[in-house]
Every structure is written in structure tokens, then in C-alpha cells.
Amino acid sequence: MLGLPAHVTACLFDLDGVLTQTARVHNAAWTETFDAYLRQRAAASGEPYRPFDPGPDYNRYVDGRPRADGVRTFLASRGIVLPEGHPDDPPDAETVNGIGNRKNVLLLERLRTQGVDVYPGSVAYLKAVAAAGLRRAVVTASANGREVVAAAGLESLLEVRVDGLVARADQLRGKPYPDTFLTGARLLGVDPAQAAVFEDALSGVEAGRAGRFGYVVGVDRVGQADELLTHGADVVVTDLADLLDEGHGA
Numbered sequence: 001m002l003g004l005p006a007h008v009t010a011c012l013f014d015l016d017g018v019l020t021q022t023a024r025v026h027n028a029a030w031t032e033t034f035d036a037y038l039r040q041r042a043a044a045s046g047e048p049y050r051p052f053d054p055g056p057d058y059n060r061y062v063d064g065r066p067r068a069d070g071v072r073t074f075l076a077s078r079g080i081v082l083p084e085g086h087p088d089d090p091p092d093a094e095t096v097n098g099i100g101n102r103k104n105v106l107l108l109e110r111l112r113t114q115g116v117d118v119y120p121g122s123v124a125y126l127k128a129v130a131a132a133g134l135r136r137a138v139v140t141a142s143a144n145g146r147e148v149v150a151a152a153g154l155e156s157l158l159e160v161r162v163d164g165l166v167a168r169a170d171q172l173r174g175k176p177y178p179d180t181f182l183t184g185a186r187l188l189g190v191d192p193a194q195a196a197v198f199e200d201a202l203s204g205v206e207a208g209r210a211g212r213f214g215y216v217v218g219v220d221r222v223g224q225a226d227e228l229l230t231h232g233a234d235v236v237v238t239d240l241a242d243l244l245d246e247g248h249g250a
């Protein structure tokens with residue numbers, strides 16, 4: 001009924017883009033941040049301005065990764081290396097942390113004005129998973145995970161949260177490393193082989209494969225089903241409710 005293999009007893013859900021429609025809000029904030037920075041660099045160097053591409057640049061270098069990793073990985077793709085700086089750097093500092101903090105100001109502004117929308121199919125799926133007695137965790141790179149889960153009204157459906165703040169405190173490597181998902185499984189008291197990972201990001205399905213989880217569900221929100229499969233998904237759906245319709249498995 002849940003479209004999962006019978007050995008799966010726990011579900012580890014990514015947040016932005018899987019449970020909530022916030023991947024596009026992150027993407028818009030990143031696009032505005034990187035475009036302003038790239039424009040400024042181009043003006044200073046006289047080199048042509050090549051904007052951030054919210055398609056491939058976001059999906060390959062930023063999506064699913066911790067904030068500072070996203071800055072570093074994207075800038076490296078353009079041959080730009082900046083000093084790390086400090087997590088408390090002001091948003092106008094020309095450092096990895098400064099650029100990340102600039103993006104966070106824009107993100108919070110957008111979340112405040114637009115609110116947080118859920119995917120109705122994901123909420124229906126979460127409820128079905130809970131009713132079937134499977135364990136449930138949210139595993140997100142976002143340091144804003146707690147607020148987004150609360151704004152979405154999903155707190156009561158999730159037993160465990162591993163977010164960007166937990167990862168920083170426990171020194172967990174971000175996706176595509178499996179550390180945060182492994183922590184989610186451990187906190188639920190299940191082996192990775194018993195847990196299914198639900199991910200929309202290429203870095204996230206890669207983490208699912210790297211952690212040898214029992215099943216990896218790729219959630220395709222942007223037309224990258226093939227890439228999700230090659231990066232580690234066992235199956236790809238466009239909406240979690242599609243799994244409920246399959247009528248087989250656990």
C-alpha cells in the first residue's frame with residue numbers, strides 16, 4: 001500500500017522539495033545572491049557576466065547541500081575560490097560564509113512573505129506511513145529546518161529531525177555524504193537497510209546510495225528523473241501519492 005519493499009520499517013524524508021514546496025524558494029534566493037555577486041565580479045574584472053543557472057547550476061552544485069558547501073561548490077564550478085570566513089560574517093563579506101548569510105537573509109524574507117506550502121501528496125503519504133506504524137524522520141541540510149517544519153504544520157507527523165543545526169553541532173558531513181541520514185536512522189533505532197530515503201536532490205539520492213539504505217525514492221520536481229536514477233534512486237515518482245496508488249508492497 002505504501003509502494004515500499006516489505007523490509008522497510010522506517011522512512012527518512014528530505015524536507016525542501018520533498019515535503020514542502022520550499023526548494024524553489026531556496027533556489028530563488030540563491031539565484032538572486034549569486035547573480036548579484038557574479039555581476040559585481042564581472043564589473044570589477046571586465047570579464048563577461050554569466051548568471052547563475054537555476055536549472056543545472058542549482059541541481060548539480062547547490063541543491064541538498066549545506067549552505068556553505070553550496071556556495072563553495074558552485075563558485076568552484078566557475079573557478080572562484082573565496083576565504084571561508086566565519087559563520088557570523090556579515091552578509092556583505094566576500095567570504096563563503098558571508099555569501100551564505102546573504103542568501104539566508106533573502107530566504108527568510110521570502111519565507112516570511114510567501115509562507116510555506118506543503119505538497120498535499122506528501123502529507124497524505126506521511127499520514128499513511130504513520131497509520132501503517134512505520135517510523136518517520138525528516139533529514140534536511142537546512143539550518144532553517146525546524147521553522148519550515150513548524151510553518152508547514154508537520155511537527156506531529158515526524159518523530160525525529162536532523163537539520164543543518166544538528167549537523168553542525170554533531171559535525172556531520174552534508175549530503176552527498178550519508179552521515180545525516182545515518183543519524184536519522186540511528187535516532188529512530190533502525191538499521192539503514194530497514195530505512196527508505198525520500199529525496200528530490202541529486203546529492204540526496206547519492207547520500208541514500210552511499211549509506212546503503214534499504215530503498216531510495218527519487219522525487220522528481222524538475223524533470224530530472226534520469227539523473228536521479230543514475231545518482232542512486234531505486235525508483236522515481238513525481239508525487240509521493242503515486243506510491244500509494246501502486247497497491248503493492250508494505
Ligand SMILES: O=P(O)(O)OC[C@H]1O[C@@H](O)[C@H](O)[C@@H](O)[C@@H]1O
Nearest residue numbers: 016026063064067141142143144
Ligand atoms: O541555508 P539553509 O536554510 O541552511 O539551507 C541549506 C540547503 O538546504 C537544502 O535543503 C536546500 O536544498 C538548499 O538549497 C539549501 O541551500
